Amino acid sequence: MDLKIxxxxxxxxxxxxxxxxxxCLQAVEETFNHHFTYxxxxxxxxAMDKYGSPLPEETINLCKESDAILFGTIGTLKYDDNPSARxxxxxxxxxxxxELELFTNIRPVRIFPTLVAKSPLKKHVIFGTDFVIYxxxxxxxxxxxxxxxxxxxxxxxxxxxxxxxxSRIAHLAFKAAKSRKxxxxxxxxxxxxxxxxxxxxxxxxxxxxxxxxxxxxxxxDNAAMQMMLNPNQFDVILTxxxxxxxxxxxxxxxCGSKGLxxxxxxxxxxxxxxxxxxxYPQATGKDIANPVASILSTAMMLSHFGMHEESRAVVxxxxxxxxxxxxxxxxxxxxxxxxxxxxxxxxxxx
Amino acid sequence: MDLKIxxxxxxxxxxxxxxxxxxCLQAVEETFNHHFTYxxxxxxxxAMDKYGSPLPEETINLCKESDAILFGTIGTLKYDDNPSARxxxxxxxxxxxxELELFTNIRPVRIFPTLVAKSPLKKHVIFGTDFVIYxxxxxxxxxxxxxxxxxxxxxxxxxxxxxxxxSRIAHLAFKAAKSRKxxxxxxxxxxxxxxxxxxxxxxxxxxxxxxxxxxxxxxxDNAAMQMMLNPNQFDVILTxxxxxxxxxxxxxxxCGSKGLxxxxxxxxxxxxxxxxxxxYPQATGKDIANPVASILSTAMMLSHFGMHEESRAVVxxxxxxxxxxxxxxxxxxxxxxxxxxxxxxxxxxx
Ligand SMILES: CC(C)[C@H](C(=O)O)[C@@H](O)C(=O)O
Ligand SMILES: CC(C)[C@H](C(=O)O)[C@@H](O)C(=O)O
Numbered sequence: 001m002d003l004k005i006x007x008x009x010x011x012x013x014x015x016x017x018x019x020x021x022x023x024c025l026q027a028v029e030e031t032f033n034h035h036f037t038y039x040x041x042x043x044x045x046x047a048m049d050k051y052g053s054p055l056p057e058e059t060i061n062l063c064k065e066s067d068a069i070l071f072g073t074i075g076t077l078k079y080d081d082n083p084s085a086r087x088x089x090x091x092x093x094x095x096x097x098x099e100l101e102l103f104t105n106i107r108p109v110r111i112f113p114t115l116v117a118k119s120p121l122k123k124h125v126i127f128g129t130d131f132v133i134y135x136x137x138x139x140x141x142x143x144x145x146x147x148x149x150x151x152x153x154x155x156x157x158x159x160x161x162x163x164x165x166x167s168r169i170a171h172l173a174f175k176a177a178k179s180r181k182x183x184x185x186x187x188x189x190x191x192x193x194x195x196x197x198x199x200x201x202x203x204x205x206x207x208x209x210x211x212x213x214x215x216x217x218x219x220x221d222n223a224a225m226q227m228m229l230n231p232n233q234f235d236v237i238l239t240x241x242x243x244x245x246x247x248x249x250x251x252x253x254x255c256g257s258k259g260l261x262x263x264x265x266x267x268x269x270x271x272x273x274x275x276x277x278x279x280y281p282q283a284t285g286k287d288i289a290n291p292v293a294s295i296l297s298t299a300m301m302l303s304h305f306g307m308h309e310e311s312r313a314v315v316x317x318x319x320x321x322x323x324x325x326x327x328x329x330x331x332x333x334x335x336x337x338x339x340x341x342x343x344x345x346x347x348x349x350x
Numbered sequence: 351m352d353l354k355i356x357x358x359x360x361x362x363x364x365x366x367x368x369x370x371x372x373x374c375l376q377a378v379e380e381t382f383n384h385h386f387t388y389x390x391x392x393x394x395x396x397a398m399d400k401y402g403s404p405l406p407e408e409t410i411n412l413c414k415e416s417d418a419i420l421f422g423t424i425g426t427l428k429y430d431d432n433p434s435a436r437x438x439x440x441x442x443x444x445x446x447x448x449e450l451e452l453f454t455n456i457r458p459v460r461i462f463p464t465l466v467a468k469s470p471l472k473k474h475v476i477f478g479t480d481f482v483i484y485x486x487x488x489x490x491x492x493x494x495x496x497x498x499x500x501x502x503x504x505x506x507x508x509x510x511x512x513x514x515x516x517s518r519i520a521h522l523a524f525k526a527a528k529s530r531k532x533x534x535x536x537x538x539x540x541x542x543x544x545x546x547x548x549x550x551x552x553x554x555x556x557x558x559x560x561x562x563x564x565x566x567x568x569x570x571d572n573a574a575m576q577m578m579l580n581p582n583q584f585d586v587i588l589t590x591x592x593x594x595x596x597x598x599x600x601x602x603x604x605c606g607s608k609g610l611x612x613x614x615x616x617x618x619x620x621x622x623x624x625x626x627x628x629x630y631p632q633a634t635g636k637d638i639a640n641p642v643a644s645i646l647s648t649a650m651m652l653s654h655f656g657m658h659e660e661s662r663a664v665v666x667x668x669x670x671x672x673x674x675x676x677x678x679x680x681x682x683x684x685x686x687x688x689x690x691x692x693x694x695x696x697x698x699x700x
Contacts, residue, residue: 120578122472141509152513157510158507194498230470249575254578256579
């Protein structure tokens with residue numbers, strides 16, 4: 001298979017971990033006889049420093065012309081001090097999601113058997129946890145109209161949803177549930193929000209087309225509680241943008257380390273794959289960042305393009321690195337392996 | 351001291367647990383020579399069944415004329431099946447918060463030493479956890495304008511805040527931090543929301559008047575993660591209505607049982623005290639509900655009116671019930687004590 005891949009390393013540890021993903025993809029090309037081309041683009045603080053914009057036109061075009069985007073991480077300490085600045089690195093990411101219409105963010109949460117001890121939750125609580133969050137990514141309060149009063153004493157953000165925005169992600173989530181444990185939980189706040197009521201209405205109707213899937217509902221406050229008390233009750237969680245942001249970060253904490261979780265952002269025409277974790281500026285350039293989340297994101301990319309065997313090969317190599325304790329220091333304080341060695345080990349085992 | 355107290359038992363186990371609180375308050379009256387009067391009012395599903403409204407005019411007036419309100423719980427299975435119904439029991443609670451301008455919801459999260467085993471989190475993770483959430487309760491997306499398109503394919507909820515709404519709760523939160531561990535964490539999403547930027551601006555300015563208190567900021571997604579990874583880093587968390595709803599329920603899960611946590615809702619002229627937990631319809635009338643959350647809410651009420659010694663006496667009696675294992679079945683499956691016996695034991699020990 002031929003694939004055009006855009007690499008957006010971004011800020012912080014992004015470029016370092018992404019380089020390990022490329023190693024793995026090159027191993028996949030060789031082993032399975034594919035042909036991937038890689039082009040690099042700028043986004044985030046690096047783009048701001050060079051072009052004054054966190055998402056230069058050039059980068060958008062590059063992404064639009066490619067089959068898939070591998071994304072690193074975004075944000076630097078320099079801009080973190082001032083969350084109120086109009087132009088922030090994150091704006092680049094939000095704008096890219098919107099430009100490419102990446103309306104579905106998929107975040108699997110699964111416990112690595114070797115890492116149960118890392119979880120803040122007790123073993124019997126997390127046992128068997130394996131769920132995936134489908135988060136709406138281009139609507140809701142993130143992108144609704146924003147206002148300030150002239151005197152600066154009042155501000156507002158509009159949360160809005162249309163049936164179309166809900167139904168396209170709902171179909172993807174139901175399909176995922178069908179191929180998994182056949183349970184879909186819609187998380188909303190339908191006892192307070194009208195947008196949540198619209199979600200319930202649309203999702204309840206769509207459920208009729210997926211009779212194999214059991215649909216249930218949880219208010220978001222209860223969901224946050226259940227995710228702590230009993231995370232293994234979940235299979236597919238479907239939710240709107242803001243709730244998905246909160247719950248997926250909470251979900252990632254279940255695993256103890258954010259350095260392990262991949263994510264995919266899918267649209268009708270484009271797809272982007274990125275680690276769950278942030279840019280970890282303190283670790284930049286030190287060869288200590290965990291490349292596994294980024295590498296597992298490439299596995300999600302391979303699956304997305306139907307290369308399931310290839311995807312499995314990557315996942316198996318990652319598991320091997322854990323079993324053999326070829327891991328970065330975040331997982332084993334005594335480890336002598338750096339980012340690049342772990343990446344090479346995984347690539348060599350594909 | 352003379353106090354006029356309105357009792358709103360509400361639905362489900364509300365009236366049963368509230369009855370135990372009254373026992374305790376009567377013990378306080380006797381022991382400390384106070385005089386409290388109690389009047390009952392209707393709210394929630396019981397009020398809907400009787401008056402067709404979850405918050406009858408009568409109840410509002412009763413509350414306005416009293417010094418404090420003790421609230422039970424709200425919601426029944428009957429109405430839970432239909433979250434989209436226009437008139438729901440919860441509407442009564444939301445309207446009451448608004449009518450009485452109860453703009454600050456205070457939810458302490460503290461681990462009972464005897465109950466560490468109940469927490470889903472590992473012992474070393476929760477060790478020392480003792481924080482309090484100050485949640486804004488009468489603004490934000492809960493009360494902003496709501497819209498539907500005529501064809502029912504679009505809905506919106508407006509999230510809005512004014513400087514005044516933020517500053518009044520911020521002052522209360524800073525004062526609390528000053529008398530505690532001197533740390534205040536503002537939780538927001540200032541990298542995306544304009545309302546969050548207003549919160550940061552206002553809170554940062556108010557911080558100047560409280561130089562003893564260290565102010566820091568967390569994005570809400572990170573806060574949900576930190577609450578799982580390292581809850582004992584928090585002292586006072588200040589946040590807007592929707593984020594507070596989610597985080598306080600997540601926080602309650604830290605304790606393993608929701609049956610233990612009290613809350614207070616404070617306004618300039620009125621104050622209401624209620625357990626954290628829901629109406630637990632399945633347990634109604636069975637004398638198995640845990641009355642501790644409701645009883646500890648009365649302790650918050652006593653403190654609120656300056657009766658600190660009285661409040662401590664209630665808390666000490668609760669601790670004694672735990673130490674002596676005079677608890678309901680949710681805390682000890684072999685317990686033979688019911689709601690009413692636990693309430694009586696605590697009252698007798700005041
Ligand atoms: C950086 C930020 C704008 C972003 C979001 O809130 O969507 C991040 O938290 C995420 O979840 O990808
Ligand atoms: C019942 C519901 C409307 C309410 C809220 O969301 O505020 C509840 O969850 C709470 O936290 O008191």
